[in-house]
Amino acid sequence: MQLTVNGESRDLKGETIGTVLAELGLDNAPCAVEVNRMLVPAREREERRLTDGDVVEIVTLVGGG
Amino acid sequence: MNLTLDAPEIADLTIGPCTLTSRLIAGTGKYADHETMQAALAAADCSAVTVAVRRERLLDEQGRSLLDFLDLDRYTILPNTAGCFNAEDAVRVARLGRDLLEQLDNPGQHWVKLEVLGDRTTLLPDPVGTLEACRELVTDGFCVLCYTSDDPIMATRIRDAGAACVMPAGSPIGSGRGIANPPAIHIIHQLLKDPAQGGDPDYPLIVDAGVGTPGDVTQAMELGADGVLLNTGIAHADDPVRMAHAMRLACVAGYHGARSGRIPRRLHASASSPWEGIISVIPGE
Numbered sequence: 001m002q003l004t005v006n007g008e009s010r011d012l013k014g015e016t017i018g019t020v021l022a023e024l025g026l027d028n029a030p031c032a033v034e035v036n037r038m039l040v041p042a043r044e045r046e047e048r049r050l051t052d053g054d055v056v057e058i059v060t061l062v063g064g065g
Numbered sequence: 066m067n068l069t070l071d072a073p074e075i076a077d078l079t080i081g082p083c084t085l086t087s088r089l090i091a092g093t094g095k096y097a098d099h100e101t102m103q104a105a106l107a108a109a110d111c112s113a114v115t116v117a118v119r120r121e122r123l124l125d126e127q128g129r130s131l132l133d134f135l136d137l138d139r140y141t142i143l144p145n146t147a148g149c150f151n152a153e154d155a156v157r158v159a160r161l162g163r164d165l166l167e168q169l170d171n172p173g174q175h176w177v178k179l180e181v182l183g184d185r186t187t188l189l190p191d192p193v194g195t196l197e198a199c200r201e202l203v204t205d206g207f208c209v210l211c212y213t214s215d216d217p218i219m220a221t222r223i224r225d226a227g228a229a230c231v232m233p234a235g236s237p238i239g240s241g242r243g244i245a246n247p248p249a250i251h252i253i254h255q256l257l258k259d260p261a262q263g264g265d266p267d268y269p270l271i272v273d274a275g276v277g278t279p280g281d282v283t284q285a286m287e288l289g290a291d292g293v294l295l296n297t298g299i300a301h302a303d304d305p306v307r308m309a310h311a312m313r314l315a316c317v318a319g320y321h322g323a324r325s326g327r328i329p330r331r332l333h334a335s336a337s338s339p340w341e342g343i344i345s346v347i348p349g350e
Contacts (some may be wrong), residue, residue: 006120030132031121032164039160042168057120059161063102063131064117064147065092065238065274065296 004055018046020056031060075320078291080269081208081229083141085292085309087112088273089282089316090143092296096305105299106140110311113141115178115294117148118162132169142166142173143210146180152192152198155181157313159202176208176229178273178294188238192219196226203227211338212273215249221256224268231257231268232294235285239297243281244272247288254289279308279315286319287327 003010003020014020017040021027033040034057040048050056078085091111105118106114135142144162149155159177166174179202180192190213202209203226211228213219219284220231233253234244244250250272258264268290272285276295285293293316302308 026121029121030130030165030168031120032161032168034157034161037157039157039164041164057161059118059165060121061116061142061144061162061165062119062122062132063093063096064119064145065094065115065294 001050002050003050003053006056013051014016016046017044017048017050017056020050021045021058024058026058029060031058033058068121071109072325073321075317079267080176080210081219083113083172083208084142085112086107087313087316088286088293088320089313090115090294091299091309091312092294093131093135094296095300099129099131101305102136102300103134105305105309108306108313109299110313111140112172113143115143115296116162116321118158118165137169137171138218139329140171142169142171143176143178144173145178146198149180149198150182150184150194152181152194155194155198156201156205159198159207162207176210177202178210178212178232179228180212189216190234192216192222196222199223199226199228210271215253215254217249218253220253221263224257229269230271232273233272234274235272235281238274240275241277241298242275243277243285244288245275247284250285250288250290255339258289276312281312282312282315283319283322286316289323291317292316303311 003012012020012023014023017033035054078088082152087110089109089111091106091109091114092115146155146158149158163174181191181198183189183191199209199211209228210230211223212232215233223231236245243348256262257268257270258266270290271292271294272290273294276298282293299305299309
């Protein structure tokens with residue numbers, strides 16, 4: 001499936017956010033996800049299916065003021 | 066009046082659902098490394114620290130993340146919307162931050178430091194976008210700590226929009242110029258807190274941004290701020306940990322100073338030693 005993940009075009013096998021995170025090695029990382037500019041709460045990740053062309057942002061906390 | 070030698074107590078600061086034991090809120094950005102940040106935060110003795118929400122890179126060069134260096138039992142994490150230039154993006158980022166802090170079970174999940182900026186050179190707040198985002202986030206259940214300029218009327222507008230705390234900049238973010246316009250902060254304090262002007266003495270006011278020195282922190286507290294939020298002034302000091310100690314002490318100094326009733330300013334001197342019993346010649350007498 002062709003997705004845009006954090007601004008980069010990626011061809012990924014995963015069909016849900018959960019499986020895509022695992023594919024990216026982020027399944028145990030503290031992160032938050034939005035698809036097409038809408039937050040997908042952590043509790044909904046496993047069930048939430050992705051479709052071709054979805055724009056996914058995966059964010060975490062970094063140092064800031 | 067207190068005639069004991071015990072250090073007077075500092076009341077906790079309550080902002081929405083969060084209660085802070087320290088009135089210094091420190092940022093976690095711009096440090097040379099995580100270890101320095103960790104030591105500086107401890108030296109500052111803050112109970113809340115700000116963080117930013119960014120695309121996952123997760124690991125630093127040594128394979129470590131910021132969260133490995135923040136004691137989540139000790140610090141209430143205050144996520145910001147830094148880098149947002151419109152209300153819609155700020156709301157997105159706030160929601161992402163909340164989702165992250167819910168997963169971490171940190172009390173910071175209830176609040177956000179709202180920044181909607183005008184441009185990346187001045188980093189001055191966009192007042193229209195700020196108000197728009199503030200209203201939407203309040204509706205969405207957020208406790209909004211709202212970064213703004215030192216415009217007194219804007220401060221009241223933000224309060225009226227439902228923000229839990231107004232956070233005027235002393236001067237532009239990271240500029241180190243201190244409190245550029247002390248009378249403006251004084252007026253904001255009056256409008257927000259003086260019941261005669263429709264204010265509430267318990268409504269929290271935090272000076273955010275521009276702090277360069279411990280003296281700036283003290284001045285902000287003496288002007289009546291309930292707290293000070295700073296980052297660069299510590300993180301980019303030559304000795305960040307020592308500066309963090311100094312900022313902590315400065316905050317305590319300003320807190321007590323503000324509550325001790327300063328002397329009025331006078332044009333001329335007022336001798337501290339008695340005139341009575343003087344043995345010298347006084348010019349003109």
